[in-house]
Amino acid sequence: MSFRLRLTLFAAAAIAVTVTASSAALWIVARHELLGQVDSALVTQAHDGHPSPFSRTFTELIRPDGDRTGDALPVTKQMTAVATGKGGQYFSEANVKATNGEEFHLREFVAPLQEGGAIVTAQDLAQTDSTLSRIKLWIVLIGGIAIALAAALAAFVA
Secondary structure (H helix, E strand, O other), X not given: OOHHHHHHHHHHHXXXXXXXXXXXHHXXXXXXXXXXXXXXXXXXXXXHOOOOOOOOEEEEEEOOOOOEEEOOXXXXXXXXHHHOOOOOOEEEEEEEEOOOOOEEEEEEEEEEOOOOOEEEEEEEOHHHHHHHHHHHHHHHHHHHHHHHHHHHHHHHHO
C-alpha cells in the first residue's frame, strides 16, 4: 500500500470519526433540550393542576391508600412509593397502550403532594419523537455527505 493511499485513508478515517462524534453529540444535545422543554411543561402542570386544552397531557392523583383520580395511567411501584411518602419526585418514560389499542410514548413527572399522595403528569412524546427522527435523518444525511466530500478532498490533496 502506497504512502499516498495510507495518508488518504487515515485522513478520511479521522474526518469520519470527527463527523460521527459531532453528529452523536448534536443528537444528544437536541434530545436533552427537547425533553427539557417537556419536563418544564410537566412540572408547571403538576404545580398548577391545569393542563393545556391543546396538549396531549394527562394528570392522575394517587392517594396514599392507592385510590386514584384523573386520567387512568398505569401506576408503578415507584409511583406508589412516592404516594406513600417513601420516594421523591422523578421523571420517567413509558410506553402505554390505551384501551382502544392506541399506543403512546409518554414522558412522566411524579411528585409527592404536601397533603399526602402523589401527582403524575404525563405528556405524549409523539411530536418530540417525530422531531428527533427528522433531526436524526438530517444528521445522517449531512454527516454522510460531509464524510464523502472529505474523503474525496483527502484523495485529491494526497
